[in-house]
Amino acid sequence: MLGFNKPYLTGRELDYIRDAVEREKLSGNGFYTQQCQQFFTSRYGFKKTLLTQSCTDALEMAALLLDVGPEDEIILPSFTFVSTANAFALRGAKLIFADSEKETPNLDMNHVRQLITDKTKAVVAVHYAGVACDMDALMDLADKYRFFVVEDAAQAIDSYYKGKPLGSIGHLACFSFHETKNIISGEGGMLIINDEKFSQRAEVLWEKGTNRSAFFRGEVDKYNWIDIGSSFLPSEMTAAFLWAQLQEVDAIQKKRLTVWNHYFEGLQFQVKEGHFSLPIIPDYSTNNAHMFYLVSRSESERNAIMNHLKKQEIQAIFHYLPLHSSPYFHSKYSGRELFSAVRFSECILRLPFYTELSEEEIDRVIKSIHQFYNS
Ligand SMILES: *Cc1c(COP(=O)(O)O)cnc(C)c1O
Numbered sequence: 550m551l552g553f554n555k556p557y558l559t560g561r562e563l564d565y566i567r568d569a570v571e572r573e574k575l576s577g578n579g580f581y582t583q584q585c586q587q588f589f590t591s592r593y594g595f596k597k598t599l600l601t602q603s604c605t606d607a608l609e610m611a612a613l614l615l616d617v618g619p620e621d622e623i624i625l626p627s628f629t630f631v632s633t634a635n636a637f638a639l640r641g642a643k644l645i646f647a648d649s650e651k652e653t654p655n656l657d658m659n660h661v662r663q664l665i666t667d668k669t670k671a672v673v674a675v676h677y678a679g680v681a682c683d684m685d686a687l688m689d690l691a692d693k694y695r696f697f698v699v700e701d702a703a704q705a706i707d708s709y710y711k712g713k714p715l716g717s718i719g720h721l722a723c724f725s726f727h728e729t730k731n732i733i734s735g736e737g738g739m740l741i742i743n744d745e746k747f748s749q750r751a752e753v754l755w756e757k758g759t760n761r762s763a764f765f766r767g768e769v770d771k772y773n774w775i776d777i778g779s780s781f782l783p784s785e786m787t788a789a790f791l792w793a794q795l796q797e798v799d800a801i802q803k804k805r806l807t808v809w810n811h812y813f814e815g816l817q818f819q820v821k822e823g824h825f826s827l828p829i830i831p832d833y834s835t836n837n838a839h840m841f842y843l844v845s846r847s848e849s850e851r852n853a854i855m856n857h858l859k860k861q862e863i864q865a866i867f868h869y870l871p872l873h874s875s876p877y878f879h880s881k882y883s884g885r886e887l888f889s890a891v892r893f894s895e896c897i898l899r900l901p902f903y904t905e906l907s908e909e910e911i912d913r914v915i916k917s918i919h920q921f922y923n924s
Contacts, residue, residue, distance in 0.1 A: 550862045550863075550864060551862060551863045551864060551901050551910055551913065551914070552864050552901060553864040553865065553866050553899070553901050553902070554728070554729050554901075554902070554903050555903045555905065555906075556728045556733055556903075557733070557801065557903060557904035557905055559793050559794060559796070559797040559801075560793075561793040561796070562789075562790045562793040562794070564793070565581065565789035565790065565792050565793045566786050566789045566790060568789065569581055569785040569786050569788070569789035570786070572785070574785055575784055575785055575786065576782070576784060576785065577600070577782025577783055577784055577785065577788075578756075578762070578765075578782055579785045579788070580785070581785050581788035581789040581791070581792050582600050582782070582783070582785060582788040584788070584792050585598075585600055585739075585788050585791050585792055585795060586598045586599065586600060586739075588792075588795050589739065589741070593714040593716065593717060594714065594717055595714075595716060595717055595722075595741045595742075595743065596741075596742055596743050596744075596745060596748070597741070597742040597745075597748045597751065598739055598740070598741050598742070599739065599740045599742070599751060599752065599755050599781070600737070600738070600739050600782065600783050600787075600788055600791070601737070601738040601739060601740055601755075601781045601782070601783065602736055602737065602738065602781060602782070602783045602787070603632075603725065603727065603736050603737065603738040604632065604701070604703040604723045604724060604725030604726075604727070604738035604739075605632040605635070605636065605738065606738055606740075606781045607723035607724070607738045607739060607740035607781075608632055608633065608635075608636035608637075608673075608699070608701065608723050609635075609636045609639065609779075609781075610740050610751065610754055610755065610781055611636065611699045611721045611723060611740065612636045612637050612639065612640045612642070613640070613754050613777065614721065614742075614747045614750060614751055614754065615670060615671055615697050615699075615721075617637055617640040617642045617670055617671070618640060618641060618642065619640075619641040619642065619643070620668065621640075621642045621643065621668060621669075621670035621671075622642065622643045622644075622645050622666060622668040622669050622670060623637040623642045623643070623644055623645065623669075623670060623671050623672075623673065624645045624646075624647050624661055624664050624665070624669060624671075624672040624673070625637070625644060625645070625646065625647065625656075625672070625673040625675070626646070626647055626648075626649060626654070626655070626656050626673075626675050626677075626890065627646040627647070627648070627649075627871040627872045627873040627874075627887050627890040628649050628654050628677070628869055628871055628872075628887075628889075628890040628893050628894060629675045629677075629701065629869060629872065630675075630701075630703070630868075630869060631869075631872065631875075632703075633673055633675055633701045634872050634878075637671075637673070642670070643668070644872075644878070644881075645664050645669075646871075646872060646873040646882070646887060646890075647660045647661050647664055647887075648660045648887040648888065648889050648890050649677075649887075649889040649890045649893055650889060651889055652829045652831075653677065653680055653828070653829055653831070654677040654678070654889075654890075654893045654897070655674075655675070655676065655677050655680065655681075655682045655683070656672075656674055656675070656682050656683075656687070657889065658682075658683050658686040658687055658690070661687065661690065662690060665690065665694050665696070669694060669696045670696060670697065671696055671697040671698065671699055672687060672690075672691070672696060672697075672698055672699075673698075673699045673700075673701055674687055674698060674699070674700050674701065674719065675701040675703075676700065676701070676702050676704060676705035676708065676715050677704065678704060678828060678839050678840050678842070679704045679705045679706070679707075679708040679715070679731075679836065679837035679838070679839035679840075680705075680708070680828070680830055680831070680834050680836065681705070681708060681709070681710035681715055681831070681833060681834035681835075682700075682710075683831070683833065684710045684711075684713075684718045684719075685711070685833075688718065688719075697719075697720045697721070697744075698718070698719035698720055698721075699719055699720065699721045699722065699723070700715060700716055700718060700719040700721070700722035700723065700741075701722075701723055702715045702716040702722050702723060702724055702741075703723060703724060703725035703727075703730065703738075704725070704730060704731075704837075704839040704840070705724075705837060705839070706724055706730070706731050706732050706798075706837065707731065707732075707798060707802050707837050708834065708835050708836070708837035708839075709834070709835045710833055710834055711833050716741045717741070717743060718743070719743065720743055720744040720747070721740065721741065721742060721743065721744070721747065722740075722741040722743065723738060723739070723740055723741070724738055724739040724741070725737070725738050726738060726739070726791055726794075730839070731801060731802065731805060731837060731838070731839055731904075732791070732794045732795060732798060732801065733790075733791075733794060734783070734787045734788070734790045734791035734794065735787065735790065736783075736787070737783055737787055737790075737791055740755075740781075749763075750776065753775060753776045753778055754776065754777065754778040754779070754781070755778065755781045755782060756778060756782070757778045757779060757780055758774055758775065758776045758777050758778030758779075759772050759773060759774055759775065759778065760772050760773060760775050801904055802837065802838065804904050804905070805837075805838035805839075805902075805904055806836070806838045808838065808841070808902065808903075808904070808906045808911060809836065809838040809841055809902075811908060811911045812841045812900065812902075812911055812914075812915070813827060813841075815911065815912065815915035816843065816915060816918065818919070819918065819919070819922060822922070824845075824846070824922055825843045825844055825845045825846065825850075825896075826843070826844045827842075827843055827844075828841070828842060840899055840902050841899070841900050841902045842897045842898060842899045842900065843897075843898050843900070844892075844893065844896045844897055844898075845896045845898060846896070847895070847896065848895035848896060851867065851895065851896050851897070851898050853921070854898055854918065854921055855867065855898055857917065857920075857921045858914070858917055858918070858921075861913075861917045863901060863913070863914055863917055864901060865898050865899060865900050865901065865914075866898075866899050867894075867897055867898055867899065868894075868897070868899070869894060870894055871887060871890045871891055871894050873887055873890070874891075900914055901914060
């Protein structure tokens with residue numbers, strides 16, 4: 550079976566984990582945590598970064614930092630992973646689902662504009678497949694209507710909007726290092742704080758509501774419970790694994806882009822035939838080769854290709870089921886139709902995609918798709 554995902558190892562993960570163990574500091578915020586956090590501030594110019602145990606954690610921290618409560622409305626795409634929504638649902642916020650653009654699964658900013666009210670506390674921009682949302686349009690709205698922007702950049706490491714790294718534009722941003730992402734640590738994530746007014750409190754929430762970080766820097770003489778918080782830090786073993794990955798980010802990205810381009814070129818024939826379309830990367834965005842998908846003409850055709858590939862021992866998958874019509878949410882939903890979100894949900898097919906996918910394996914997938922349309 551040609552699997553859908555396969556974690557890539559640089560070869561140095563175990564060395565760094567061993568070193569972390571030998572340093573006899575196994576809990577969080579030690580040497581490797583600092584190394585990773587500094588990597589991001591220096592390479593991408595993020596103001597402040599805090600490693601977390603997942604992107605889900607980072608999103609939950611964002612909701613806490615923004616003091617989101619039952620009076621607040623949060624605008625987010627319906628076509629996204631459940632954590633984008635859960636972080637704010639946990640705080641009792643009212644979720645306002647927006648549609649995707651026609652061309653990409655990213656937020657349709659015209660629709661977002663229509664959904665803004667004086668209760669809008671934040672808009673969560675998910676950079677689907679690492680492709681940037683139209684951030685200028687969103688930040689203009691944020692300035693005008695005074696709401697916060699959280700980037701769910703789970704899939705968007707090392708991708709750029711008009712030259713700015715994704716994760717550096719919103720007030721807060723979240724990365725994932727889950728094993729299905731470009732850069733991994735098993736489970737793992739990071740909160741990025743670009744608006745400095747959140748920096749201090751972010752550290753407190755991160756350290757279970759205490760000022761322990763300030764204490765260790767010698768800024769206070771004892772540490773105490775000063776706010777709410779939770780246990781969001783990953784252990785040093787997780788950070789050590791991540792550090793091995795981060796050192797190879799350029800090599801990993803180069804390999805992934807080669808895989809992506811090979812698929813893109815190999816499937817052009819089918820695109821010209823009008824059988825399906827391929828991802829559209831707007832001029833303002835780079836491509837970080839997070840995933841490769843096609844958009845078929847209908848749900849039944851998508852499922853037929855998927856089953857054909859499965860018979861040939863190729864694992865292709867689809868996602869996401871739109872959140873506005875999910876079992877948990879549909880009874881709370883306003884009823885407004887979200888055509889693009891539904892279309893992407895029904896028609897996207899994700900092909901096997903990982904850093905070490907070989908040219909032969911990609912060709913096997915492409916051939917299999919050609920075969921589907923020839924029979
Ligand atoms: C993967 C993903 C998440 C969740 O990341 P975890 O690190 O697994 O918590 C959230 N949002 C999006 C868009 C994702 O792709």
